[in-house]
Amino acid sequence: xxxxxxxxxxxxxxxxxxxxxxxxxxxxxxxxxxxxxxxxxxxxxxxxxxxxxxxxxxxxxxxxxxxxxxxxxxxxxxxxxxxxxxxxxxxxxxxxxxxxxxxxxxxxxxxxxxxxxxxxxxxxxxxxxxxxxxxxxxxxxxxxxxxxxxxxxxxxxxxxxxxxxxxxxxxxxxxxxxxxxxxxxxxxxxxxxxxxxxxxxxxxxxxxxxxxxxxxxxxxxxxxxxxxxxxxxxxxxxxxxxxxxxxxxxxxxxxxxxxxxxxxxxxxxxxxxxxxxxxxxxxxxxxxxxxxxxxxxxxxxxxxxxxxxxxxxxxxxxxxxxxxxxxxxxxxxxxxxxxxxxxxxxxxxxxxxxxxxxxxxxxxxxxxxxxxxxxxxxxxxxxxxxxxxxxxxxxxxxxxxxxxxxxxxxxxxxxxxxxxxxx
Amino acid sequence: xxxxxxxxxxxxxxxxxxxxxxxxxxxxxxxxxxxxxxxxxxxxxxxxxxxxxxxxxxxxxxxxxxxxxxxxxxxxxxxxxxxxxxxxxxxxxxxxxxxxxxxxxxxxxxxxxxxxxxxxxxxxxxxxxxxxxxxxxxxxxxxxxxxxxxxxxxxxxxxxxxxxxxxxxxxxxxxxxxxxxxxxxxxxxxxxxxxxxxxxxxxxxxxxxxxxxxxxxxxxxxxxxxxxxxxxxxxxxxxxxxxxxxxxxxxxxxxxxxxxxxxxxxxxxxxxxxxxxxxxxxxxxxxxxxxxxxxxxxxxxxxxxxxxxxxxxxxxxxxxxxxxxxxxxxxxxxxxxxxxxxxx
Numbered sequence: 031x032x033x034x035x036x037x038x039x040x041x042x043x044x045x046x047x048x049x050x051x052x053x054x055x056x057x058x059x060x061x062x063x064x065x066x067x068x069x070x071x072x073x074x075x076x077x078x079x080x081x082x083x084x085x086x087x088x089x090x091x092x093x094x095x096x097x098x099x100x101x102x103x104x105x106x107x108x109x110x111x112x113x114x115x116x117x118x119x120x121x122x123x124x125x126x127x128x129x130x131x132x133x134x135x136x137x138x139x140x141x142x143x144x145x146x147x148x149x150x151x152x153x154x155x156x157x158x159x160x161x162x163x164x165x166x167x168x169x170x171x172x173x174x175x176x177x178x179x180x181x182x183x184x185x186x187x188x189x190x191x192x193x194x195x196x197x198x199x200x201x202x203x204x205x206x207x208x209x210x211x212x213x214x215x216x217x218x219x220x221x222x223x224x225x226x227x228x229x230x231x232x233x234x235x236x237x238x239x240x241x242x243x244x245x246x247x248x249x250x251x252x253x254x255x256x257x258x259x260x261x262x263x264x265x266x267x268x269x270x271x272x273x274x275x276x277x278x279x280x281x282x283x284x285x286x287x288x289x290x291x292x293x294x295x296x297x298x299x300x301x302x303x304x305x306x307x308x309x310x311x312x313x314x315x316x317x318x319x320x321x322x323x324x325x326x327x328x329x330x331x332x333x334x335x336x337x338x339x340x341x342x343x344x345x346x347x348x349x350x351x352x353x354x355x356x357x358x359x360x361x362x363x364x365x366x367x368x369x370x371x372x373x374x375x376x377x378x379x380x381x382x383x384x385x386x387x388x389x390x391x392x393x394x395x396x397x398x399x400x401x402x403x404x405x406x407x408x409x410x411x412x413x414x415x416x417x418x419x420x421x422x423x424x425x426x427x428x429x430x431x432x433x434x435x436x437x438x439x440x441x442x443x444x445x446x447x448x449x450x451x452x453x
Numbered sequence: 454x455x456x457x458x459x460x461x462x463x464x465x466x467x468x469x470x471x472x473x474x475x476x477x478x479x480x481x482x483x484x485x486x487x488x489x490x491x492x493x494x495x496x497x498x499x500x501x502x503x504x505x506x507x508x509x510x511x512x513x514x515x516x517x518x519x520x521x522x523x524x525x526x527x528x529x530x531x532x533x534x535x536x537x538x539x540x541x542x543x544x545x546x547x548x549x550x551x552x553x554x555x556x557x558x559x560x561x562x563x564x565x566x567x568x569x570x571x572x573x574x575x576x577x578x579x580x581x582x583x584x585x586x587x588x589x590x591x592x593x594x595x596x597x598x599x600x601x602x603x604x605x606x607x608x609x610x611x612x613x614x615x616x617x618x619x620x621x622x623x624x625x626x627x628x629x630x631x632x633x634x635x636x637x638x639x640x641x642x643x644x645x646x647x648x649x650x651x652x653x654x655x656x657x658x659x660x661x662x663x664x665x666x667x668x669x670x671x672x673x674x675x676x677x678x679x680x681x682x683x684x685x686x687x688x689x690x691x692x693x694x695x696x697x698x699x700x701x702x703x704x705x706x707x708x709x710x711x712x713x714x715x716x717x718x719x720x721x722x723x724x725x726x727x728x729x730x731x732x733x734x735x736x737x738x739x740x741x742x743x744x745x746x747x748x749x750x751x752x753x754x755x756x757x758x759x760x761x762x763x764x765x766x767x768x769x770x771x772x773x774x775x776x777x778x779x780x781x782x783x784x785x786x787x788x789x790x791x792x793x794x795x796x797x
Contacts, residue, residue, distance in 0.1 A: 105662055110526070110536035113778065114576070140573065141781065153486055153494055161486035168482045193653040197661040222480060233497055239579035241572050243497060292494050300497045301562050303569040307554065310623065316548030318559075322626040326635075336655075364640065369649030373642045402649055412636045424632055428552055440651065449655035453648065 092132075100124070102133055103200060108189070113141040114240070116183060118204030121330070121352060122337040127208050127379070127387040128178070131261055134207035136269040137183055137283065139240030139304075145289055147273045152219075152257070156233070156294035159224030166273055169259060172214040172222075177256060177279070178386045180354045182206040182325050184282035184309055184431035190418075192427050194438075194449045199335040202437060202449060203328075206354070208387035211277050213258030216251050216293065225252075229295035233302075234276055237291035244285045245299035246278065250323075254279045254385075257290060280356030280385040281323040282431070284309050314426025325356030327415050328434035329363055329390070329407035340445030344398035349376075353388045355409035360388035362408040367394065369402030369438060369452050370417070376405070401441040402452055418451065498568040502613050505567065509608030510589025512596040518586050519593045522575045525709065525720075525776045531555075531597035534708065541597040547622065557598025561620045563612065567591050577778030578767050680787035691791035699792025702785045706777070712796050721775065727754050728794045732770075743772030759793070760786050 093100065102117040109115040116137040119129055136142065147166040155161040183205035189195045196202050220232070225248065232251045235243035246255070256277040259266060266272040271288025278285040284304055299305065305320065312318040331351035334340045340347060349367070353360045359382035364373040379389040390405070407415040418435030440450040498504040520529060526537035533539030543553025552558075556566055571587045573579045582590065592607035595615065601607075607615070655661065672694070679692035691699075703712070709720035716723035722735035733740045733748030740748070747770050752758060762769040763786045765779040780786045 099664065103662060103664070105660075107536075107660065111778075113781065140576070140579070153490065154483075155486055155491050155495055161491060162483040163486045163490065164483040171482055172480060193658075194655040195658055195660055197655040201661060218480075222482065235497070239573055239577075243572075294495060294497070296499070298499055298501070298503075300568075301500050301565055302497070303565055303573075306562060306565050306623075307556075307560050312547055312552060312554070314548065316552070316622065318547070318623050319626050319628075320623045322628065324626075324628075326628070336661075364642070369646075371644065371646055371649065373640070373645070406640065408640070412638075414635060414637045414640045416632075416635050420635070427550070428547075440654075450651045451653040453646075453650040453652055 100133060102135060103204075105189075105196065105201060114139050116185070116205060118200045119207050120200050120337075121204050121206070121332045122199040122335050124332070125350065125389070127352070127389050128262060129207035129209060129387075131209065131264070131267045131270065134209065134267075134270065135183070135205050137205070138238075138269070139242050140238050142269040143238045143289060144268055145237055145273065150237075150273050150291075152274065152290060153292045154219055154223040154295075155292065156296050157226040157229035158220070158295050159226065160222075162219075162223045164219070166259070169214055169257065169274065172218050174212055174214055175256065176210060176212050177254075177277075178208065178210045178383060179277055179279045180206055180208040180325075180385065180387045181277070181283045181286050182328075182354070182356075184284060184322075184325070187328075187433040187435070187437075188430045190435075190437075190449075191422075191429060191433055194451045197449045198337040199330055199332050199437075199439075200337060203330040203332075203352075205283070206352075206387075208354075209261040210263065211256055211258040212260035212263075213256040213274075213277065216255040216257050216276070217253070219257060219293070220251065220295070223295075225295055228297055231296045231299055233292075233294040233296050233300045234285075234287045234290060235292050235294075236271070236287045237289040241291075242284070242287055242304055243300060243302040244287060244304055245296070245302070246281075246285060246323075248295070250278070250281070251293075278323075280325060280358075282309065282325060285323065309431060311425065311429040311431050313424075313429065322432055325354070326432060326434040327353070327355035327357065327360070327407045327409040327413045329353035329360075329405040329415060330437050331365070331403050331405050331439060334403065334441050334445065334447045335439050336447045336449055339447050340396065340441060343445070344396050347394050347396040349392040349394060349403065351376075351390055351405050353382075353390055353405065353407040354386065355407065355411075355413065356385060357413060358410035359384050359386075360407055361410050363388070363390040364406040364408070365390070365392040366404040366406075367401040370404050370436070373406065382410070398443055400443055401439075402450075403439040403441060403447075404436050406436055496568075496572055498564045498571070500562040500564045502564065502609070505564070505609050505612060506584050507609050508584040508588050509606055509610075510585045510587070510592055511606045512589075512592045512601065512603050514586075515589035515591070515593025515596070518582075518590050521774055522578070522582070522776050523590065526576060531594055540594050544598075544618065547619070555598065556594050557600060557618060559619050559622070561617055561623055563591070563595075563615050563617055566594060567612075570594075575776055577765070578776070581767070676788070677784060680784060680791075691794045695788050695791040696795045698784075699788035699790070699795075702780065702789045703792050705780075706789070709775075709777075712793070724793060725796045728756075728759065728790065728797050730754060732758075741770075741772060741774040743770045743774070746772070756790060759790050763789060 100120045100123040104117040117135055119135040120133055150166040152164040186205035187202055190202055230248055231245050233243055233245050235241040258277045259274050266275055274290050276287045276290045310318045310320045311322050329351055333350050353363045361382055363376045365376045366373045376390040376392045382388045415434060415436055421435045438450050438452050439447045441447045526534055527540050528534050531541035540556050543555045543558035546552045567587060570590055588607045592605055595601045676694055676698055679695045710724050711717055711719060712724040716725055718738045722738035731748055732752040732754060733744045763780050766773055766775040766777055
C-alpha cells in the first residue's frame with residue numbers, strides 16, 4: 031500500500047495513499063520544485079514500450095480496473111433481501127450530468143426480470159375507443175423524442191430524516207440517475223387508442239411479479255410522460271426495465287414503471303399498494319400525505335464528500351455537486367463553506383434543463399481550515415431548497431419519502447469529510 | 454390543425470381550447486386487444502370494488518393458507534419475520550416516533566390488500582393463489598389485526614362493509630399551501646446565522662456499509678474457484694471455505710430446516726444426508742403431495758436438481774410447500790450445497 035507505483039484497486043487504498051501525498055504537499059504550501067527527477071518520466075515505462083490490447087479485446091467495454099470502486103452499493107440493513115431492495119449511484123465519483131447506465135441505481139420490487147423484445151407486449155385498455163396491443167416493433171414505428179430527465183426515488187435521503195446516518199453522498203443522495211431517453215410520448219399511444227371523455231387517470235403496471243402499479247392523472251400522462259426504450263443511446267439495462275420503461279419527468283421514481291406492460295385509462299386512482307401503504311408521507315400528527323408525486327428542488331455537493339475527501343491540501347479546490355427539481359429547471363445554486371452563515375452563487379456548468387440534473391461548481395482557494403459545506407438549489411418556480419430544520423417543522427420525522435433538506439459535509443483540516451447535522 | 458393552433462396561440466382562448474379533445478393523428482399501429490387478453494392482465498381492484506371478482510374465503514381457511522404461503526416472511530400471526538413486512542399491529546402508533554404501519558394501522562383500503570395478494574404474492578410465486586384463497590388470506594390478515602372475528606367469511610358481497618381504521622388518515626398532497634414559505638423571494642446570502650455547532654455525526658452512528666476490502670475480494674474469488682471445482686468434481690469432499698460460506702447462507706433456511714447432530718423436523722424436514730438421495734425420504738416428515746409425486750417419479754437430490762430447486766423451489770416442485778423465494782446467486786447456491794454435503 032505504501033508503494034505508490036502500484037495502482038491500488040480499492041478506494042480505501044487510494045484514499046490512504048492520496049491523503050499521505052496530500053499531507054506532504056500541504057506541508058510545503060504552494061507548488062514546489064521537484065526534489066528529484068520523477069522516474070515515471072525519466073525511466074521508460076512498460077506501457078511506453080510494449081503493446082496494449084488489440085481491438086475487440088472487450089467487445090463491449092467496461093471501465094478500466096483502476097475505476098473498479100466506482101460502483102453501485104447497497105445498504106444491507108435497509109431491506110430484508112436484495113430482490114426487493116435498492117442500491118445507490120456512486121455520485122461522489124461521477125462528474126457531468128449523465129449517469130452511465132452501468133452504475134445507475136437499481137430499485138426492484140420482485141427482482142430484475144429478463145424479458146426479450148420478442149416477448150414484449152404493451153396493452154392499452156380501459157376507457158378507450160380501441161383497446162390495443164403493441165409489440166416492441168410497433169413502438170419503434172411511432173414518432174420518437176429524445177429527452178434528458180432525472181429519476182429520483184422518493185426515498186432518496188429517507189434514512190436522514192431523524193438525523194445524519196450514512197456517511198457518503200452515494201448513500202445519502204445516490205437514489206438518483208439522469209439519462210437521455212429515447213421513446214414515444216405516452217400521449218401518442220393513448221391517442222392511438224382514443225381516450226374516452228370520462229377517462230381521468232391512467233393506471234400503469236409492469237410485467238414483473240410485483241407489477242408495481244401506479245395511478246397517474248391523465249393530464250400528466252398526456253403531457254410529458256415517455257414510453258422509453260433507449261437510455262443514453264443504447265437499450266435500457268435489464269435492471270432499468272429492458273426493453274421498455276415509463277419515464278415520468280419530475281415525479282418520484284416509483285412511478286417510472288419498468289417492464290411496462292399495461293396502461294389502463296380509468297375514472298379513479300386504483301390506490302395500489304405502491305400508492306397507499308408505500309410512497310405516502312406520514313406527518314407528525316399521524317395523518318399522511320398521498321399523491322406526493324413531484325420531487326422538490328434539491329442539491330448535494332458530491333465532492334468533497336465523505337467518499338471523496340480533499341487529498342491535495344490547501345490551495346485551489348473544486349467544489350462540485352448536483353441540483354435538480356421536479357417542478358422545472360434549476361436556475362441557481364448557492365454554496366456555503368461555513369455552514370450557512372454566508373453563501374456564494376455557484377457556477378452552473380450549463381443552463382438548467384427542465385427536470386434534469388444540473389452540475390454546479392464553486393472553485394475556491396482553500397485555506398486548509400475546516401469547512402461546513404452546504405448547497406442550496408433554486409428552481410424556475412422560485413422554490414428554494416429548505417434546511418432540514420425547516421422541513422421537519424412542517425413534516426416531522428416520519429415522512430420517509432421526499433427529504434430534500436440541505437445536506438452538510440464537515441471537512442476537517444486533513445480534508446476528510448463527514449456527514450453531520452449542524453445548528 | 455397546426456394552422457388553427459397558430460392562430461389562437463397568444464390569445465386568452467388557448468387554455469380553454471387545449472382542454473378540448475385533441476384531434477390526434479392515428480398511425481394505425483398495433484392490433485385490437487382481445488377480451489381474453491384484457492381479462493388476463495386487467496386484474497386491478499379499485500377502492501369502490503371495481504374489478505373485484507366473485508368469491509369468498511374464511512378466516513379459518515385463511516389461517517392455514519397464510520401459514521403455508523405467507524408465514525415464512527410475515528410470521529404465523531402476520532407479525533413479520535426479520536426485516537420482512539409486518540402486516541398486523543401498530544394500532545395508534547402513526548403519530549409516534551417510530552410508527553408501525555401495517556394493514557390494520559395504516560392501509561386505507563381493503564381493495565389494496567386483495568389486489569396485492571392476488572397479483573404479487575406470495576413472494577416468488579405470484580398469481581399462484583385462487584380467487585377464494587385470496588379472499589381467505591385477506592380475511593385472515595383482517596383477523597390478525599382484530600378487525601373481524603374468527604368466524605368471519607370475506608366475499609365480494611360484504612367486501613365494502615369492512616371498515617379500515619386509517620381510511621380517513623390521508624390528505625392529498627398540499628405542499629403548495631403548507632410549504633408555500635419555501636418559495637421565498639430572495640434567500641439569505643450574508644450573516645445568516647451567528648454560530649454553527651455540530652448536532653449529530655454520521656461517523657458516531659457508524660451504520661455506513663464498508664466497501665469490500667482486498668482481502669474480502671480475494672476470499673470471494675477463492676470461493677468462486679472452489680464452487681467451480683464442486684461443479685466439475687462433485688464427488689470430492691466440499692471445500693471447507695465453501696462450507697463455511699454455506700453455513701452463513703443457510704441461516705435463511707434455518708427458520709424452517711435443521712441440520713447436523715440432533716436435527717429434527719420443523720416446518721421443513723431435517724436435512725442430514727439429503728444430498729444424493731431420493732426426494733422426500735426424511736423419515737417421519739409429512740411431505741406435500743408435490744414432493745411425494747416427485748419422489749414417486751424417482752427424483753434424486755443430485756447437484757443439478759438441488760441447484761435448480763434452491764434457485765426456484767416452485768419451478769422444480771410446483772405444488773411443494775416450501776414457500777422460500779429461492780437463492781438468485783449461484784455462489785450462494787453452491788455454498789449451500791457444499792454445506793448440505795458436509796452432513797452426508
